[in-house]
Amino acid sequence: MEVPNTLRIVLLGKTGVGKSSLANSILGTNVFSFSDFEKSICQAKSGSVNGRHVTLVDTPGLISRDRSGEELKSEILGCISECAPGPHAFLIVLKVEKMTEQEKAVITQICQYFSEDILKYATVVFTHGDQLTEGMKIEEFVDQSDDLRELIKKCSGRCCVVDNKYWKNRQQDEYRTNQYQVAKLLDAIDEMIVKNKGGCYTTKMLTEWQAQQDERIKPSSASVFSIFKHLMNSLKRKPWAFVGAALGVLFIWKLMKNQHAAEAAETSLSM
Structure with a gap:
């Protein structure tokens, strides 16, 4: 199978890991x-890389303190439309450093947004490669961490490393040049595309995953009681807000009744 001459790539990662610098390094x-x-x-830019047309979509940093979860999610999921019909590859960007709980939360958040199937289309790119011990390859660094090793395994072993500050110029060690690593990255993406039979992560895949998520989030009696308790506490502070919020509880309760009625009807039909 021939690989496409046009590549669509989305970069994901927390604020400060060097996504924008990596994108600039790829496009040169x-x-x-x-x-x-x-x-x-989201920002989308295109350019020619090793004779191929490449579109990169840079996304806002995950685990943001400046934006609500839903606002951030909406913006990041919008990256799919920036490279319709969908990206051939996602680059999960991490620094060459110990994987903390925050980095784990980033990976969890990515999988919650796109489903774990995203890892079939993902390559992990480490930045700040100068932090590697002299002579060390990125695979050796990964092997020091169970969490990183598990992540790379789920990405079928795809990873590479760049350094947006020190590896721009020619080095004695070819491995420690962005030019070498970008070529290695594109080769890994090509192999992944072949493995995925030329497919990309599509809007349809995202829509189906979101529908599954919405189906799982159903109101329960416990959740309604919790909301009602919160309303009673709010009433003491803001009496004027009670009416609107109470209507919200009634709406949820009605949804629950309709859901139970539908389940009862389904049960009776199956008997």
Whole structure:
């Protein structure tokens, strides 16, 4: 199977890991901005890399303190439309450093947004490669951490490393050049595309996953009681807000009754 001459790639990771710098290193030019505003939205830029047309989509940092969870999720999921019909590859960007609970939370969040199937289309790219011990390859660094080893395994072993500050110029060690690592990255993506039979992560896949998530989130008696308890506490502080919130509880309760009625009807039909 021939690999496509046009590649669509989305970068994911927390704020400060070097997603924008990595995107610039891949394209070989500083087209991605670092302004606070532009870091809060998806940015799509295209260029020629080793004779191929490559579109990169940079996304806002995950685990953001400046934006609500739903707002951030909506913006990041919108990256799929930036490279319709969908990205051939996701780059999960991490620093060359110990994997903390925050990094684990980032991986969890990515899988919650897109489903764990995203890892079939993902390559892990480490930045700050200069932090590697002299002579060490990124695979050796990964092997020191059970969590990293498990993540790379789920990505079928795909990983590479760059250094957006020190590896721009020619080095004595070819391995420690962004040019070598970008070529290695594109080769890994090509192998992944062949393995995925030329497919990409599509809007349909995302929609189906979100529908599954919505189906799992159903109101329960316990959740209604919890909301009601919260309302009673709020009433003491803001009496005027009680009416609107109470209507919300009634709406949820009605949904629960309809759900129970539908389940009862389904049970009776199956008997």
